[in-house]
Every structure is written in C-alpha cells, then in structure tokens.
Amino acid sequence: MNGPINIEINLMQFKSLLKTRREEDKRYIYDPIRKKWLVLQPEELVRQLVIHYLLEEKQYNLNRLSLERGFKYNKRNKRFDLLAYDKKVNPFLLVECKAPQVPVTQDAFEQAAWYNMEWKVQYLLVTNGIESYCCRIDYDNRSYEYLEAVPDFA
Numbered sequence: 001m002n003g004p005i006n007i008e009i010n011l012m013q014f015k016s017l018l019k020t021r022r023e024e025d026k027r028y029i030y031d032p033i034r035k036k037w038l039v040l041q042p043e044e045l046v047r048q049l050v051i052h053y054l055l056e057e058k059q060y061n062l063n064r065l066s067l068e069r070g071f072k073y074n075k076r077n078k079r080f081d082l083l084a085y086d087k088k089v090n091p092f093l094l095v096e097c098k099a100p101q102v103p104v105t106q107d108a109f110e111q112a113a114w115y116n117m118e119w120k121v122q123y124l125l126v127t128n129g130i131e132s133y134c135c136r137i138d139y140d141n142r143s144y145e146y147l148e149a150v151p152d153f154a
Contacts, residue, residue: 003146004106004109004133004146005133005146005147005148006131006132006133007132007133007134007147007148007149007150008132009053009127009132009150011046011049011050011053011127011129012049014049014052014053014056015049017052017056018030018045018048018049018052020040021037026039026040027039027040028040029044029045029048031048031051031067032051032062033051033062033065033066033067034067041099042099042100042101043081043097043098043099043102045129046097046098046099046100046127046128046129047067047081047082047095047097049129050082050095050097050125050127050129051065051082053150054084054093054150054153058150058151058152058153059152059153060084060153061087061153064084064085064086064087064089064092064153065082065083065084065085066082066083066084066085067081067082067083080094080095080096080119081095081096081097082094082095082097083095083119083121084153086153086154087153087154091119091120091121092121092122092123092151092154093121093122093123093124093125093150093151094112094116094119094121094123094124094125095124095125095126095127096108096111096112096124096125096126096127097127097128097129098126098127098128099128100128100129100130101128102128103128103131104126104127104128104131104132104133108126109124109126109133112124112126113135113137113144116137120139121137122136122137122151123135123136123137123147123150123151124137124144125150132150133146134146134147134149134150134151135147136151
C-alpha cells in the first residue's frame, strides 16, 4: 500500500455548468441525476461539481450515476454520496464528498473504504473539492493503492 496522493482536480472549472437559483432567502442547485432542485449546501456544491467533472472530463455516463442511496452496514443505515457504474452496470467508482471546510482525513477515507465493502467497487474517491484522494481496491489482498488520477469511464 502506497501513501496518499492528493490528486489535483480543478472542480471550479465546472462551476459555469451548474444551474442555481434563489428563492426568498434560500439558494438552490439543480441536480441532473435526480432531476430536481436541492438546497445549496457546501457538500452539495462539491457533489455537483464532481458530477460535472466525471461527465465532462472523465466521460462518465449520466445514466450510470446514482446518488445518496441508502444501505445497511453492520445493522446501521448508511448512505453513499455518489456511485458510478461501468458499461456493464457493475459498481465501479464510489465517491464520498465532504464540505470544503471538512478536511479529508485518513479516518474519512477509511470510513468510505468500509462502506465500499457493501458495493465491492474497484475505485474509491474521497474529496472536499480542495483535496481529492483516489484508490484502487484489491479485495483478494485486502489492500488498496492510491492513484495519481481518477479512472476514466470503463
């Protein structure tokens, strides 16, 4: 297992692709996956920027992205932020988004890795929009390897 590699992803280059609106004292952002307006929170902004990054830069398919689904882990209800499926509709990339002010710690990364045990995805990405870490998971050897880039759509 190699050490963490902070991947430089300029998510703000996709800001112009976001649809936002203001109603009274609240700001909303449009989610192209769920096809609805959501209250704009810092973590949601990161999630929507990651979606556009995956679609525009990594050529992921919008129909292969799933958001905030619930699942049970150790008899507790959990949710993942974003799950990308490959061309054969197998879970491929699990993304855990944090608000920009929340540091991406080893604990946060390991929490996402444990969630991943449910889905058995090949790749895991944890980001707060400033720091981003991605790894490939080796289930046979119960280890993971940090990557220098997010994998392209496969």
